[in-house]
Amino acid sequence: MEELRVGFIGTGRISDLHALEYLANDRARIVAVCDKNYDLAAKRGAAWGVRPDRIFTDYHDLLALPDVDLVEILLPHHLHYQATLDAAAAGKHISLQKPMALSVQEADEMIAAAEKAGVIFKVFENFIFYPPVQRAKALIEAGEIGDPLTIRIKSNSGTSPNMWDVPPEAWAWRFTQEQCGGGPLVFDDGHHKFSLAWYFMGLAEEVHAWIGATEIAPGFVLDSPAIVSWKFSNNRYGSLEVVNSPELVLDTQHYAQDDRIEITGTKGVIWVTRGHGKMMDVPPVVLYRDRKVMTYSDMPVGWEHSFINSTRHFIDAYFAGQPPSLTAWEGREILRFALAAQESARTGQAVRL
Ligand SMILES: NC(=O)c1ccc[n+]([C@@H]2O[C@H](COP(=O)([O-])OP(=O)(O)OC[C@H]3O[C@@H](n4cnc5c(N)ncnc54)[C@H](O)[C@@H]3O)[C@@H](O)[C@H]2O)c1
Incomplete structure (x- = not known):
């Protein structure tokens, strides 16, 4: 069966809830993690079954892996812009936590970079x-x-x-x-x-x-x-x-x-x-x-179900070739x-x- 191989960039507070559906879904697997805090990345990586040689502190190392299809970018907001540009340049599909950027101008540049690279770019919204x-x-x-x-x-x-x-x-x-x-x-x-x-x-x-x-x-x-x-x-x-x-x-x-x-x-x-x-x-x-x-x-009614459903929707959309929700353009409008x-x-x- 075709599989979506996911790398996490940022394994902070919210990453646990992002992992839930990837761990449960037969069509997806978390294959690499990165956090500038190595201990945190290693702890989450071990819990999610990630090989020790795929735990990084520099996300460029994760982006260099050929067998990562999609990155989940879960970083503080001011880092969303550069991490998205770098992920697009590496040819990775992108799921980026909200808000996509600090300005509409940044958002436009990120969308243009993803379009140029031909990668899927979605803004993660769970509510x-x-x-x-x-x-x-x-x-x-x-x-x-x-x-x-x-x-x-x-x-x-x-x-x-x-x-x-x-x-x-x-x-x-x-x-x-x-x-x-x-x-x-x-x-x-x-x-x-x-x-x-x-x-x-x-x-x-x-x-x-x-x-x-x-x-x-x-x-x-x-x-x-x-x-x-x-x-x-x-x-x-x-x-x-x-x-x-x-x-x-x-x-x-x-x-x-x-x-x-x-x-x-x-x-x-x-x-x-x-x-x-x-x-x-x-x-x-x-x-x-x-x-x-x-x-x-x-x-x-558990709040975690909003994450599970959002991720499941994305995996389904990915394999069906359908647009995800939020598309980057929708994320841009909500940012505006x-x-x-x-x-x-x-x-x-x-x-x-
Ligand atoms: N959907 C929701 O309900 C929800 C809830 C909380 C957070 N969020 C969003 O998720 C994102 C992350 O929030 P959080 O609460 O997990 O924050 P956090 O501070 O807990 O986690 C961010 C992680 O990024 C790491 N980091 C910082 N700079 C880095 C770098 N250059 N390279 C690698 N790792 C780096 C930090 O060490 C930290 O572990 C934000 O966009 C936030 O708005 C969404």
Whole structure:
């Protein structure tokens, strides 16, 4: 059977969830890993069955291997641009974690490099593959709420005794503008929320944002609280509220955060009631229509399933010769959307896309 041979560039916090489907899927195999932290690369490599002579600290060594078909680039944001150019020059297909770059100009150069090299280039986005989100989309497409008019997304972070370990180095670059490209909540994690808005409503025409600033430790300023509002085509609107509540204790196995979505249509309302965690003790998808409440619980709700589904979709698309989601062009549009919010918050003006 034909096999997709994968090399990981960056084996930090998120790499565990990327590995899950590659390890489970008969048509894919992780064949090499690289991290500038050798011990980390060796630990993950051993756990994923990678040969010791295929564990690197310089990703150029991994790119030189002829039997790597695809690279998963899981690096801090400021390194996405060069690593993508190098991977394309080495003729590797590319799956790049979001956000694809720090600027639209970088994104355009990356797309041009991948097109010139004739390699597949996708931006990894998992929230649109979260099973409750996919169920809500299917219900909307089946006409259950009529025509969608508005979307509200709420993202609430706090603290948790059972959250996973995030090493201090993984936070440090997120609080550095030149490395992250924006704040940890509205730009980094926010990419997922802009993707959700795009997934349900299409690309916005106009964006307006207030992004607050809260110092949570000396030198660490969180971009919270924040409100971003969007105008979509055909008289449709949306908003994102981001808030960190330092003493809000959450139940999660991943980040100490939870998300909710509410979409209102011409004849009904649908809610996705959870994301990273489980704040509200209600079914993951709830639909109101015609004086009735319908609930949907027959789906996996662990956040890891969004990664498993996203990777499985990509492996299927790869072997079927179909475009992946997100294509690099879609990733570019979502980056443009997210950057518009940063610009609006800076200038105090609405930004037209
Ligand atoms: N989809 C999601 O929900 C989600 C969640 C977390 C992170 N992410 C994204 O995943 C990416 C990585 O984030 P993370 O949380 O794993 O960060 P991290 O800091 O935990 O991991 C990054 C790794 O890259 C390594 N590294 C840095 N420079 C390197 C270089 N030049 N060569 C080789 N290795 C190098 C670091 O040693 C580190 O282990 C980012 O794009 C982030 O936005 C996405």
